[in-house]
Amino acid sequence: MFIVPGDIWEPYDSARRYLDVMKSEYSYQAGPEAKTVFITPEGDGLCVTINQRQIQVTVPQLKQGTFYFSVDGQQVKATVANKDDRWYVHLQGYFRWRKAQWVLTSPTLDQRRSLDQEDETTSGLLTATMPGQVVQVLVDADEQVVQGQALIILEAMKMELRIAAPFDGVIQEIYCSGGQTVERDQSLIKVAK
Amino acid sequence: MFQKVLIANRGEIAVRIIRTCQEMGIATVAVYSEADVTALHTRLADETILIGPPSPSQSYLSIGRILAAAQQTACEAIHPGFGFLSENAEFAEATRAAGFTFIGPSVEAMQIMGSKVAARTRMAQAGVPIVPGYHAQARDQVDDLIAAADEIGYPLMVKARAGGGGKGMRLVSRAAELPENIEAAQREAQNAFGDGQIFLEKYITNPRHIEFQILGDTQGNIVHLFERECSIQRRHQKIIEETPSPFLDDALRQQMGDAAVVAAKAVDYINAGTIEFLVDADQTFYFLEMNTRLQVEHPVTELVTGVDLVRLQLEIAAGSPLPFQQADLSQRGHALECRIYAEDAAQGFLPDTGSILQAIEPTGPGIRVDSGITDGDEVTVHYDPMLAKLIILGYNREVALQKMAWALRHYVILGVTTNIPFLQAVIDHPAFRRGETNTNFIDRYFTIWQPEVLLAPDLAFVAVALAEWYGDSDASKRLNEAQSQDGDVYSPWRHLGALRFGAEIS
Numbered sequence: 001m002f003i004v005p006g007d008i009w010e011p012y013d014s015a016r017r018y019l020d021v022m023k024s025e026y027s028y029q030a031g032p033e034a035k036t037v038f039i040t041p042e043g044d045g046l047c048v049t050i051n052q053r054q055i056q057v058t059v060p061q062l063k064q065g066t067f068y069f070s071v072d073g074q075q076v077k078a079t080v081a082n083k084d085d086r087w088y089v090h091l092q093g094y095f096r097w098r099k100a101q102w103v104l105t106s107p108t109l110d111q112r113r114s115l116d117q118e119d120e121t122t123s124g125l126l127t128a129t130m131p132g133q134v135v136q137v138l139v140d141a142d143e144q145v146v147q148g149q150a151l152i153i154l155e156a157m158k159m160e161l162r163i164a165a166p167f168d169g170v171i172q173e174i175y176c177s178g179g180q181t182v183e184r185d186q187s188l189i190k191v192a193k
Numbered sequence: 194m195f196q197k198v199l200i201a202n203r204g205e206i207a208v209r210i211i212r213t214c215q216e217m218g219i220a221t222v223a224v225y226s227e228a229d230v231t232a233l234h235t236r237l238a239d240e241t242i243l244i245g246p247p248s249p250s251q252s253y254l255s256i257g258r259i260l261a262a263a264q265q266t267a268c269e270a271i272h273p274g275f276g277f278l279s280e281n282a283e284f285a286e287a288t289r290a291a292g293f294t295f296i297g298p299s300v301e302a303m304q305i306m307g308s309k310v311a312a313r314t315r316m317a318q319a320g321v322p323i324v325p326g327y328h329a330q331a332r333d334q335v336d337d338l339i340a341a342a343d344e345i346g347y348p349l350m351v352k353a354r355a356g357g358g359g360k361g362m363r364l365v366s367r368a369a370e371l372p373e374n375i376e377a378a379q380r381e382a383q384n385a386f387g388d389g390q391i392f393l394e395k396y397i398t399n400p401r402h403i404e405f406q407i408l409g410d411t412q413g414n415i416v417h418l419f420e421r422e423c424s425i426q427r428r429h430q431k432i433i434e435e436t437p438s439p440f441l442d443d444a445l446r447q448q449m450g451d452a453a454v455v456a457a458k459a460v461d462y463i464n465a466g467t468i469e470f471l472v473d474a475d476q477t478f479y480f481l482e483m484n485t486r487l488q489v490e491h492p493v494t495e496l497v498t499g500v501d502l503v504r505l506q507l508e509i510a511a512g513s514p515l516p517f518q519q520a521d522l523s524q525r526g527h528a529l530e531c532r533i534y535a536e537d538a539a540q541g542f543l544p545d546t547g548s549i550l551q552a553i554e555p556t557g558p559g560i561r562v563d564s565g566i567t568d569g570d571e572v573t574v575h576y577d578p579m580l581a582k583l584i585i586l587g588y589n590r591e592v593a594l595q596k597m598a599w600a601l602r603h604y605v606i607l608g609v610t611t612n613i614p615f616l617q618a619v620i621d622h623p624a625f626r627r628g629e630t631n632t633n634f635i636d637r638y639f640t641i642w643q644p645e646v647l648l649a650p651d652l653a654f655v656a657v658a659l660a661e662w663y664g665d666s667d668a669s670k671r672l673n674e675a676q677s678q679d680g681d682v683y684s685p686w687r688h689l690g691a692l693r694f695g696a697e698i699s
Contacts, residue, residue, distance in 0.1 A: 024665065026658035030649035037658035048658070050651050060659045065551055065568075066605075067660055071652065080660035081550030081607040087657045088550060088607035099614065100602055102649040104657050148648065160539065164648065 028087065028104040029129060032163045066092075103159075124172070124191040126163050128182040132156025136178050137189075143171045151189055152176070169193045194511050195219050195269040195294070200238070201259050202274030205565030205581055206489075207234035210272050213503040222266045224259060226252035228573045233565055240266050247575040253277045256284050260291050270294035270510060272503075276577070279486040280307060296510040298409075298485050302460040306483040309354070309392075316480045319459035321452050324471060324479040326394035328354065335372050338393065342371055345395045351375055353382035354390040364396060397479070399631045400471040402426070403438050404484075405453035406494045408505055409462040410515045417450045417457075418494050418502075419524050421467075424630040425619060427542070427639075432612070433619060434490035435529045436497055439590065439628030440472065449478055454519075456480060464509050465491075465502055489582070492563055493528035496586040527593040529585045531601065531616045535578040538615040539644050544578040547571075550608035555600040559586040559593075562604075572609050580611065590628070594620060614644040 027036040038049040039057075046057045048071075060069040066079045077092040087104040107129065135153040139145060145165040152163040172192040176182060197220040200207045207223060211234060214221045223238030228247035235241045242262040245252035252258065254277055263271055271293050273279035282303040288295040297303070305311045316323050327341035342349060342365075351363045351374050365374045375391065383389035406418040422438035423431045441449070453468040460483075467488050469481040491502050500522075509515070536542045549570045554562040564581035572578065583600055587593030601617050619625055622638060 024658075024662050026661050028654055028657060030653065033648055035651070035654045037654050039658060039662050046659075046662075048655055050654055050658075053651070055655070057655070057659065060663050062663065065553060067656065067663065069659060071655065076652065076656065078656035078660070079551050079553060079605045079607060080657055082661075083548060083550055083608065087660075089653050089656050089660075090551075090605040090607060091652060091656060092603060099645065099647045101605075101607075101613075102653045104649065104653065 027107055029107050030102055030104045031161055032126075032129075034107060034129060124166060124169060124193065125187060126151070126166070126189050126191070128154060128156075128184055128186045128188055129161075130156045131184050132161070132182060134176045134178055134180045134182060134188070135160070137174060137176065139171050139174075139189075141171050141174055145169060145171060145191060151191070154182070154188075163188060165191050167191070167193060195507065197222065197266065197268045198270045198272055198296075198507070199224065199259070199263045199266065199268040199293075200234070200272050200274065201253070202272075202277055202279075203229055203232060203234055203253060203565070203576065205563050205579065206274040206276075206487075208237060208565055209563055210274060210503055211237045213501060213507070217504065217507065219507070222262065222268055224253070224262050226575070228571070228575050231569065231571070233567050233570060242266065247573065249277065249575065256281075256287050259284075260287060260293075263288075263293055264291070268293060270296055270507075272296040272506070273486065275486050275489055280484070282307060294510050296464065296506050298463050298466060299461065302462050303485045305460050306466075306485050309482070312482060313480075315459050316456055319455055321456045321459070321480045322478065324394055324397070324481065326392055328392040329375075329390060331390075335375065338375055339368060339371055342368065342393055345393055348396040348398070350394045350396045351378040352392055352394055353378065353386055353388070354392055355382065355386035355388035397471050397473050399474060399633050401438070401440055401631050402469065402481075403441065403449070403472050403478070404467045404469040404488075405450055406488075406491070406502070407453055407457045407462060407466045407468060408502075408509070408515060409457055409464060409466070410509050411463055411512055412514050413461075414515050414518075415454050415457045415462060416515060416517070416519045416522060417453045417468075418498050418500060418522060419450065420446060421488075421490055421493055422630055423490060424632050425625070425634055426632055427635045431490065432532050432534075432616070432635075433530065434493055435527065435590075435593075435630075436493045437524055437527065439630065445476055445478075452478070452480070456483065465506050489532070489579075490530050492561060492582060492584040493530045496528040496561065496584060497524040497526055498522055499525075526586050526588055527590045529587075529590075529593045529597050531583045531597060531620070532579055532612075533581045533583060533604070533606070533616075534612045535572045535580055535609045536612045537610040538612050538642065542612070542615075544574065545572070545610040546574055547609045549580075549606065551605055552607075553605040554581075555583070555603040557596075557600075559596055560584075560600050561586070566606075580606065580609075594626060615639075615642065618642065618644075 024039045025036060035050055040047045045059055048055050048057045055072050058070045060067040066077050068077055079090045081088045085106050090101045132154045135155050137152050139151050147165055147167045149165045150162040151165055154161040169191040172190040174189050175187045198214055199222040200210045211221045221238040222240045223235050224242050224244045225232060225235045226245055226247050244258040244262055245255060271288050278284040282300050285295045285303055286300045305315055310328055313323050325345045329338060348366045351365055363374045363378050365371050378391050379389040382391060402423045403420050404423060405420050409415040420438050421434050421436045423434045425433035449470060456468050465487050467484045470478045471481050472478045495502055535545045537545050549566050549568060552567050561584040562581055566580045585593050585597045587596050597620055601613055624638060
């Protein structure tokens with residue numbers, strides 16, 4: 001909701017900003033992707049925002065280690081566990097996914113700040129989100145790629161991360177090579193539309 | 194029946210044995226190392242004895258410490274489980290000498306079947322088909338070996354006598370290649386095992402590994418409880434087992450079952466054991482070896498026959514005769530077992546270690562989980578990374594496969610990486626579904642396997658965020674306050690009007 005001065009909704013803006021304060025924000029990384037989830041109480045349930053998408057979620061109920069909630073009407077059972085900065089999640093429900101379990105990491109504060117900067121999903125410049133080593137560069141310059149295609153394999157924190165193309169495009173420039181050690185935020189590869 | 198039994202093992206099998214003992218009203222003693230202080234098997238037993246540091250040689254393999262623990266707790270019998278000391282004839286002898294009942298076969302049977310040479314000789318005498326082979330004598334010249342190889346036929350394997358675990362083996366396809374391979378194998382064996390003795394063995398192409406469960410009592414009765422198909426192996430480690438074998442027809446099953454009983458009788462076998470066979474594509478079967486203990490994959494036999502093998506082990510050891518005859522036994526339904534390992538299939542099956550943060554087993558009709566882990570357990574580098582076995586009984590193979598796929602999908606183990614995605618891929622594979630199971634299956638279809646690269650869906654992020662939000666006391670408190678806005682007439686929150694917090698005033 002964008003409030004313009006003089007707008008008839010202006011007095012209600014205060015309520016929105018009050019809720020902004022109550023909003024909780026959680027950021028995680030899974031493989032090459034980092035996303036932020038915003039949770040705001042709304043009515044009897046919660047309004048959850050991810051990727052600029054809003055979904056209606058019921059307040060989760062915890063039973064024997066598993067959370068039960070529904071997302072836009074669909075029942076979900078999630079078992080979540082946490083150790084240090086790793087979050088393990090196993091999802092159940094009538095999903096036709098081949099994979100049920102993922103590991104997410106919560107980025108450090110620095111990483112959170114860099115998430116607010118120019119979104120790499122629009123610019124096509126992909127950087128290392130944590131220090132590590134390039135295992136392999138899978139593509140060549142000028143190669144056509146599709147969204148989600150793995151471009152670079154990075155090894156960091158004993159995890160293998162696949163840096164994927166954020167959209168269909170062509171490899172404009174490669175800034176690293178196999179075996180190279182990279183720093184956080186170091187540019188790795190640029191995909192042009 | 195025994196009043197008290199000591200379980201000389203750990204993990205899933207220790208839990209399994211303790212449970213059956215409890216059912217039978219037998220008190221249990223668990224032994225554990227420093228690495229297993231909070232392990233599940235220690236929490237289930239009546240008494241626990243610390244027997245040493247994490248290293249197996251100083252704990253679970255220490256005959257002295259285990260017998261001391263048995264003496265200290267006044268046990269009557271010791272169950273060795275599988276692995277560790279279960280096939281150690283010295284341990285069996287020492288146990289009996291110390292006055293305890295060893296739950297297993299005689300020392301002599303263990304010694305004979307524990308030696309490849311002795312076992313083959315005894316089997317040949319009994320008329321059980323063995324894999325054609327020849328043990329090189331020290332005095333043999335190259336010509337002698339070539340002659341022996343011609344008798345065996347090509348292709349053949351040159352193996353180290355002292356070898357094991359797939360080491361010191363060479364495949365030779367033609368006579369011309371034999372001399373150099375023999376020389377190389379002798380050299381390798383000498384370097385690796387300190388013993389340069391070799392033997393030649395016929396190589397069976399794409400064999401199936403099919404084994405038969407044996408039970409023998411102290412009165413000389415021996416029966417078989419049919420077969421287990423164990424061909425899905427990775428680097429000679431079994432991962433999926435099933436029964437009945439899709440390859441056997443009734444006639445072959447009968448022949449092999451009879452041969453298994455003959456083999457067991459040849460060593461006057463008592464208690465539970467397994468005869469392993471290799472089966473050729475043309476249905477010719479050969480004795481490979483006998484395992485003089487209970488096996489990891491015993492549950493699939495239990496499910497199709499309705500027999501509790503651990504219970505029978507205890508009863509046989511206590512002197513009871515078998516409660517059934519061969520004609521009373523039959524197979525019903527189809528059973529499948531998947532071994533769950535703490536391994537990262539994406540990293541070359543490197544064992545993973547860590548804390549089990551959450552373990553939720555799948556449950557339902559026909560689903561059995563034999564687990565050695567529960568929430569809070571530690572998976573360490575010291576021991577075999579097998580966490581649990583998932584065993585399914587279905588009306589037929591098709592139903593069993595569907596149930597297994599469901600159960601794998603619903604087994605929640607958080608905290609360590611497991612081979613569940615790999616198992617799912619194998620179960621799903623068209624060749625497996627067709628029953629084309631032989632020992633080259635994994636090599637052929639899964640040489641370089643990587644789990645599908647799937648980006649975590651938004652829902653995974655949402656679920657974790659919700660879990661964190663739920664545990665985050667501030668957030669929950671704020672929700673309560675927001676909800677109280679409607680409920681509490683006297684709440685100050687109702688009267689704030691246009692008051693703004695931390696917002697820019699435009």
